[in-house]
Amino acid sequence: MTVTASTQVGIVGAGPAGLLLSHLLALRGIDSIVVENRSRAYCEARQRAGLLEAGTVELLRQVGLGQRMDVEGLEHGGIYLQFAGERHHLDFRDLTGGRWVTIWAQTEIVKDLIQSRLAAGAQVEFEVSDTEVADLDDDRPVLRYTDAAGGRHEVRCEAIAGCDGFHGICRDCMPPGLVRVAERGYPYSWLGILATVPPSTDELIYSRHEDGFALHTMRTPQVSRLYLQVPADEDIEHWPDDRIWAELRHRLELPGWELKDGPITEKAISPMRSFVASPMRYRRLFLAGDAAHIVPPTGAKGLNLAMADVTVLAEALTSLLRDGNHHPVDSYSDASLRRVWRATHFSWWMTSMLHVDPGPDPFGAELQLAQLRYVTSSRAAATTLAENYTGYFPLHWS
Ligand code: FAD
Ligand code: DHB
Numbered sequence: 001m002t003v004t005a006s007t008q009v010g011i012v013g014a015g016p017a018g019l020l021l022s023h024l025l026a027l028r029g030i031d032s033i034v035v036e037n038r039s040r041a042y043c044e045a046r047q048r049a050g051l052l053e054a055g056t057v058e059l060l061r062q063v064g065l066g067q068r069m070d071v072e073g074l075e076h077g078g079i080y081l082q083f084a085g086e087r088h089h090l091d092f093r094d095l096t097g098g099r100w101v102t103i104w105a106q107t108e109i110v111k112d113l114i115q116s117r118l119a120a121g122a123q124v125e126f127e128v129s130d131t132e133v134a135d136l137d138d139d140r141p142v143l144r145y146t147d148a149a150g151g152r153h154e155v156r157c158e159a160i161a162g163c164d165g166f167h168g169i170c171r172d173c174m175p176p177g178l179v180r181v182a183e184r185g186y187p188y189s190w191l192g193i194l195a196t197v198p199p200s201t202d203e204l205i206y207s208r209h210e211d212g213f214a215l216h217t218m219r220t221p222q223v224s225r226l227y228l229q230v231p232a233d234e235d236i237e238h239w240p241d242d243r244i245w246a247e248l249r250h251r252l253e254l255p256g257w258e259l260k261d262g263p264i265t266e267k268a269i270s271p272m273r274s275f276v277a278s279p280m281r282y283r284r285l286f287l288a289g290d291a292a293h294i295v296p297p298t299g300a301k302g303l304n305l306a307m308a309d310v311t312v313l314a315e316a317l318t319s320l321l322r323d324g325n326h327h328p329v330d331s332y333s334d335a336s337l338r339r340v341w342r343a344t345h346f347s348w349w350m351t352s353m354l355h356v357d358p359g360p361d362p363f364g365a366e367l368q369l370a371q372l373r374y375v376t377s378s379r380a381a382a383t384t385l386a387e388n389y390t391g392y393f394p395l396h397w398s
Pocket of ligand 2: 048049050051204217218225297298299300
């Protein structure tokens with residue numbers, strides 16, 4: 001037997017995009033349901049992004065999600081760029097007239113969002129299966145799922161948000177031929193670790209080394225996160241902990257500066273790709289976050305983009321569902337794609353400048369070094385990096 005119900009917005013996916021959308025809609029008095037095929041514990045533990053643009057931080061504060069972030073988050077006013085045996089500091093506050101970024105892990109944002117949604121009595125269904133969206137040509141599309149206990153549900157919605165990540169189902173539910181995809185692969189991956197050791201640096205170090213890229217970032221004053229460029233099809237079994245630390249030291253250390261090591265609590269390899277699907281809407285089905293676009297992680301844009309999409313979408317859905325005003329939903333896709341393409345270019349540029357292609361490429365290597373020298377010596381070039389890194393497009397939430 002199928003249990004039927006109705007709500008205003010059906011949301012597929014309890015990642016940062018889906019959960020924040022549900023939270024923002026609730027602030028506007030709009031009901032939603034969130035369905036998620038993983039468990040709550042899995043969603044809260046999944047290690048991913050860690051760096052928030054100033055606008056994302058301000059948004060979280062404005063919508064009542066800033067308390068823990070303001071106590072535990074780490075505000076950074078710049079980064080280090082390292083190449084050719086030298087480390088250079090970029091001071092974002094000076095370059096941008098006061099902008100900054102904050103280290104605050106995606107896991108913590110997701111924990112706060114889940115806790116706040118459940119405390120508000122919201123319907124968030126974990127461990128669902130067989131999610132379907134249908135009747136997309138109707139003004140009342142339908143969301144179907146099987147709950148954790150095996151019961152089948154059908155929810156009539158006034159709109160559906162596909163916040164189900166890159167491997168979700170919603171993008172493929174758009175009518176055949178509607179969605180155009182622009183993408184780029186990269187011939188390398190990132191090996192990321194979480195380690196119980198205080199960071200060896202006050203701000204992030206992005207290092208272009210002739211043997212590959214490395215990044216030193218952090219989660220807390222006691223926990224470091226580090227990344228290494230590895231071959232695209234690399235197997236994590238080839239990277240015992242000792243080898244990871246040796247390679248990190250090789251790519252990050254400079255005379256007079258040592259990398260502290262410690263127990264590795266998590267390690268994984270992630271592929272890198274740029275991918276943009278457009279449009280991000282078909283009638284009353286809207287895509288947001290990784291469901292519509294992926295960027296390579298260099299520059300930390302993925303999470304920020306996902307949260308920006310749903311901020312715009314929440315305002316647009318409010319206008320549609322509360323006031324019957326179609327204009328904001330009509331411009332949702334184009335407005336979002338402008339921001340997405342800016343971040344797609346920035347992430348591609350940072351990635352291309354800092355990673356070493358497999359195979360000899362002396363021309364490419366000299367171009368990278370010329371660009372890095374320019375970014376660290378010209379105020380105009382440094383400002384371009386700083387402005388993009390701290391967030392170029394303002395977010396509006398009134
Ligand atoms: P997701 O976080 O992917 O959430 C989608 C949710 O939908 C998931 O919980 C999924 O289980 C659920 N779902 C999928 N299919 C269904 C279905 N059929 N039914 C119900 N639920 C479904 N970004 C950075 O800025 N910096 C980083 O260092 C960084 N590292 C990353 C490392 C990895 C391994 C990955 C995969 C991504 C990383 N990102 C990083 C990107 C960033 O984490 C994402 O951009 C962000 O998670 C996007 O949020 P989202 O809510 O759109 O998608
Ligand atoms: C982090 C990840 C990134 O890709 C990046 O550019 C900066 C920080 C992080 O995980 O903290």
